[in-house]
Amino acid sequence: MENYDEVEILLVEDNSADAELALRALKRKNLLNRVHWVEDGAAALDFIFRSGQYASRTGAQPKLVLLDLKLPKVDGIEVLRRLKADIATRTIPIVMLTSSAEERDIIKSYSLGVNSYIVKPVDFDKFTQTVSEVGFYWMLLNKQPV
Amino acid sequence: MASIHEPQVTTATLMHSVMSGSDANTFVGRTAGEHANASLERIAVVGHATGDRFINVGFLCALSILAAIAAFSYSSIASFIEREAAVARSHQVVETIERVLAQMRDAETGYRGFLLTSNEQFLQPYFAAKNSLGPALRDLRETVASRSAQGERFDELRARVAKTLALIDSIVEAEPEVWITDTQTRLENAQRMMDAVREVAAIMLANERALLARHAEESRLSARKAIAIIVLGNLVSFGLLTGGFIVLRRENALRARAEREMMAANEGLEQGIKERTLELAETNQQLNLEIEGHRRAREEIALINAGLEAQVSRRTAQLEASNKELESFSYSVSHDLRSPLRAVDGFSRLLQEDYGDKLDEEGRRVIKLIRDNSQRMAQLIDDLLAFSRLGRAQINSAEVNMEALARESCDEVEQAASTQLTIKPMPPAWGDRALLRQVWVNLLQNAYKFSGKVAAPAVEAGGYADGEEHVYYVADNGVGFDMAYYDKLFGVFQRLHRAADFPGTGVGLAIVQRVVARHGGRVWAKSGIGEGATFYFALPKGA
Numbered sequence: 001m002e003n004y005d006e007v008e009i010l011l012v013e014d015n016s017a018d019a020e021l022a023l024r025a026l027k028r029k030n031l032l033n034r035v036h037w038v039e040d041g042a043a044a045l046d047f048i049f050r051s052g053q054y055a056s057r058t059g060a061q062p063k064l065v066l067l068d069l070k071l072p073k074v075d076g077i078e079v080l081r082r083l084k085a086d087i088a089t090r091t092i093p094i095v096m097l098t099s100s101a102e103e104r105d106i107i108k109s110y111s112l113g114v115n116s117y118i119v120k121p122v123d124f125d126k127f128t129q130t131v132s133e134v135g136f137y138w139m140l141l142n143k144q145p146v
Numbered sequence: 147m148a149s150i151h152e153p154q155v156t157t158a159t160l161m162h163s164v165m166s167g168s169d170a171n172t173f174v175g176r177t178a179g180e181h182a183n184a185s186l187e188r189i190a191v192v193g194h195a196t197g198d199r200f201i202n203v204g205f206l207c208a209l210s211i212l213a214a215i216a217a218f219s220y221s222s223i224a225s226f227i228e229r230e231a232a233v234a235r236s237h238q239v240v241e242t243i244e245r246v247l248a249q250m251r252d253a254e255t256g257y258r259g260f261l262l263t264s265n266e267q268f269l270q271p272y273f274a275a276k277n278s279l280g281p282a283l284r285d286l287r288e289t290v291a292s293r294s295a296q297g298e299r300f301d302e303l304r305a306r307v308a309k310t311l312a313l314i315d316s317i318v319e320a321e322p323e324v325w326i327t328d329t330q331t332r333l334e335n336a337q338r339m340m341d342a343v344r345e346v347a348a349i350m351l352a353n354e355r356a357l358l359a360r361h362a363e364e365s366r367l368s369a370r371k372a373i374a375i376i377v378l379g380n381l382v383s384f385g386l387l388t389g390g391f392i393v394l395r396r397e398n399a400l401r402a403r404a405e406r407e408m409m410a411a412n413e414g415l416e417q418g419i420k421e422r423t424l425e426l427a428e429t430n431q432q433l434n435l436e437i438e439g440h441r442r443a444r445e446e447i448a449l450i451n452a453g454l455e456a457q458v459s460r461r462t463a464q465l466e467a468s469n470k471e472l473e474s475f476s477y478s479v480s481h482d483l484r485s486p487l488r489a490v491d492g493f494s495r496l497l498q499e500d501y502g503d504k505l506d507e508e509g510r511r512v513i514k515l516i517r518d519n520s521q522r523m524a525q526l527i528d529d530l531l532a533f534s535r536l537g538r539a540q541i542n543s544a545e546v547n548m549e550a551l552a553r554e555s556c557d558e559v560e561q562a563a564s565t566q567l568t569i570k571p572m573p574p575a576w577g578d579r580a581l582l583r584q585v586w587v588n589l590l591q592n593a594y595k596f597s598g599k600v601a602a603p604a605v606e607a608g609g610y611a612d613g614e615e616h617v618y619y620v621a622d623n624g625v626g627f628d629m630a631y632y633d634k635l636f637g638v639f640q641r642l643h644r645a646a647d648f649p650g651t652g653v654g655l656a657i658v659q660r661v662v663a664r665h666g667g668r669v670w671a672k673s674g675i676g677e678g679a680t681f682y683f684a685l686p687k688g689a
Contacts (some may be wrong), residue, residue, distance in 0.1 A: 017492070
């Protein structure tokens, strides 16, 4: 049984390569041990709403959700909609971390109340820099309601 | 009489013809036949009027002539009768004078017998003569009274007769003893008196006979004159009648001809109307046919249109479907192609970082090649997506200050410090500012890129009005290109230079062309190897 109490970042990413690269980037900022990675939208919702395999989770809500758009089962937009629709989860910062630079995705995400929208750079150095900066910003610089 | 009535009938018919002619005229309206008909009508009316006048004047003339002839005849006959009366009167005067003379002779014979015989029986004829002399003289007086010369002579005669009778009476009534002494004288006196009476009577007779002769001559002349006048009058009447007859006949003939012509004209008119009516009917039929044709054509067009509309909506649906497909395709490309690339790049970077010291020089070079190519592919994908988005992007047109936009675009372009940039005044454009900015950026980027390797690079941007277009250009003094490959210039991923010489994906000019085409404009370029290049784009003026 994993301990979820320490989880501060929830990474929702179906692509294991992208996930590994993201985790590596976060590792550089020493944020790795507080990250929990799920591979689809349904698992993300279970984690947040403490259902399914995460029904027994007792820890606090994560301080940041890194959410991909294209996900199996439940896609990123739906996860975003559900989290922002619930008053208990509305304050959790959600950052879209996606390959899509499509205008409609950006508009849709912001209309649902996303906190930030970041297009993953193909260049690994840029990617690492971006992810680590996002983690640093939201985890250390940003103030949010307790 | 028949010849007098005929013209009236003809006139009536003529009037009818004229009326029906004008009726027909009104019916036909303004046609070609109208002119001919009108002139005919005019002729008929004019002929009618002059004929009437002529007849009236002729009739008046004839009437006056006949009246004059009658007057002349009357006066000459009256004159003749007068002359005859004068002749008769003269005869009566002569007869009466002779009667007076006879009675005077009877009286003379009687008293002479008495004187010779003293027998009173002889006095009977004397007294009878004396008694009848009174009425005879009265008769004579009545017949001659009006004529002065004879009247005077009559007075003389009557006086002498009275004197003679008085003398005879005095002789006859004298005493017988007186007779012897005076009788001789008295007888002589009586004889003289009687002679005087005879003398006057003879003169009167002579005069009267002369008068009679003159009167008879006058009467004869008068009679001849009257006869001449009557004959002449009859001749003139005959002539007038004949002339009138001829005139009426001629008039009649003219009218008959006019009538015939009118009828012929009417027939012609009717024929014309019939023909025109037929023509109209034919034309109407043709028109109806044409209308029918038009109607059918319209129906066909409507059918075709309906078919076209159906086809258009079908095509539109197909296009929408293919657009959707394209959209989801490019969405997939943007989303799914980049992830593996990122993995390739990321893990080769990790390999470099984590195992770099375990690889030899060649190994590290290969890793670098892997990373370069994955990044280049990412760039290609980005450019392709940008190009694809342009086809779908909505154009929000407004007036754009092109000079300011060109200047602004320059700031976005990486430029060599040595490049001499000139931006000339240019007319404003009507279009989407963001898209036009992309055009400027791409063209300026190209200009900088291809002029970067010459000694004194220079780039110039400008524009001018040309007819219905505004033309803009970007010129450089760079390497230029071979016009032989002009066809490839604006194609996607088409490059005229090696990537090693000038980096790029070959999408820039394709984007320029697509943006300009979507604004209804056109692009073209002029160059030669080593002569620099000038890229033009023209946009329609105004909205």
